[in-house]
Amino acid sequence: MDEALLRNLTPGVLGVLVRRGADFAAAEDAVQDALVEAVRVWPAGRPRDPKGWLVTVAWRRFLDATRADAARRRREGVVDEEPAPGPAPAVDDTLQLYFLCAHPSLTPSSAVALTLRAVGGLTTRQIAEAYLVPETTMAQRISRAKRTVSGVRFDRPGDVATVLRVLYLVFNEGYSGDVDLAAEAIRLTRHLAAVIDHPEVAGLLALMLLHHARRAARTAPDGGLVPLAEQDRGRWDTGAIAEGIAILHTALARDQLGEFQAQAAVAALHADAPTAEETDWVQIVEWYDELVRLTDNPVVRLNRAVAVGEADGPRAGLAALMALDESLPRYAAVAAYLHERDGDLTTAARLYAEAALKAPNLAERDHLTRQAARLNAGRDAGRDAGRDPRRPA
Structure with missing residues (x-):
């Protein structure tokens, strides 16, 4: 079973159902049922038109659920006639689906969860594990999000910037559980870039690739953080760097600069430097x-x-x-670094310790604590070296 194919087809299939008039929440449930059926049936023989097959099965599931619902009369205009099975429509609703899942009425966390479920095709369990919350909690979050957008018209233009911020939120979650959210964000952004010609979409994709290229060098064998200047650049993914820089150059050539392109330009300058000193x-x-x-x-x-x-x-x-x-956030850590470079080690050590108390995660806290301990140990060693050996300690 080609799980990647199913996940790539999911947003297009959901978009077809919603465009036909299906309520978003009911349509999403129907698509999930169709995906389960595909997992059961396709190993015996994949259909010639996988998307068309999924659309047909999902639509029938939607009709069955609707006809069984007490509100059938309100939906007669939708269910009177079932479209005949056939090739999937050429219209690609993926972009509108991105807009819908990143609707301004949703909180950022709800928009992320709904995007991963409806556009990414992840299960509720996978999303819950990735965000380290109980599956029931994530299920409630997704249900509320679906209800919120169910009444939103599907034919209105959306905000690309909002979609990109949601995808960047996904990317920055990194890896947890059995889902690599950074890789998933890159996949979704590639998907988005395929359906919209927008320089900021390209800028975000370039930024993700350039950051992701350094991933293997960011942590030490013991799990500790490795600062950019100390990373083994031989472990960077040169293929991803080359692709990110090429995408960025194409976007910048359009002379429509946006924040993701500018961030990618900074990342490209770091990635392009053979050593930290040559940055x-x-x-x-x-x-x-x-x-x-x-x-x-x-x-x-x-x-x-x-x-x-x-x-x-x-x-x-x-x-x-x-x-x-x-x-x-991280003001004290930046101040500590700059004071250390300026030679004020006492102030730097104090600020590193202060920054450690405010660190957003355990890895960063441990790194900052080690920085403070390193400076304090060096200062103590310097005092010991200058003490008269004839005097008691």
């Missing part, structure tokens, strides 16, 4: 200036302060940092 920090600062212009995001300004510290020296980085709110 073009001046150009990275320029791209962060573009990102500030596009988004005026305080987190972007925080990252820019690091780049300024590398390009113009730690004092310049600290000056850029002073203009920002100290409550920003």
Whole structure:
């Protein structure tokens, strides 16, 4: 059984049912039933038109459920006539389905869950395991999301930027359970790029590929974080880097710059440097200036302060940092790094310890704690080296 094929066909099949007038929640249930039937039947012989087969089976499941429902009269206009089995329609509703699953009325977490279920074809159990919540909790979240979008018209244009943010949220969850969410986000973004010619879609795909290319080098054998400057670049995926850079160049050539293209440009400069010392920090600062212009995001300004510290020296980085709110996530970690580079090890150690207490995950907390311990140990060793050996400790 080709699970990848079924998952790729899922959004198109669901889109057909919704365009025919099916309620989104009922249509999604019918499609899931059709997928289960395909898993049972297809091993004996795959149909010549897999999508058409799924559409026919899902539509019949929808009709059966609708006819059995007490509200049948309200839906007679939908169920009066069953379309004859045949080739799947040429119209591709995938893009509208992305828009629907990322509808502004949904919370980010609900939009992510619904996208993974309806567009990605993942089971509720897989999504629950990926987000480390009980399956019943995820089922309720998805049910609420389906009810929310069931009344939304399917013929209205959606917001590409919202869809991209949902996909980026999926990507940043990384890996958990038996689903690699980073890889799933890349697959879905490729799928989206195939149905819409938009430079920001290409920019997001390039950004994902460039970040994902460094994945194998990000963690040590003991599970600890490895900072970018210390990563073994021989473990980076050069094929993914080359593809990401090529996609980015094509997008930038259209001269319609957006935030994902700018972020991808920063990632490309990191990926293109043979060593950390050869990184073009001046150009990275320029791209962060573009990102500030596009988004005026305080987190972007925080990252820019690091780049300024590398390009113009730690004092310049600290000056850029002073203009920002100290409550920003990772502010203390950035300040610690810049103070360390400036030679103020006492302040740096204190800030690393402070940043560890605010770390969003265990791996980052352990890394920052080790940084603080390293500086404190070095400072103590320096004091011991300068002590008069004739005096008691």
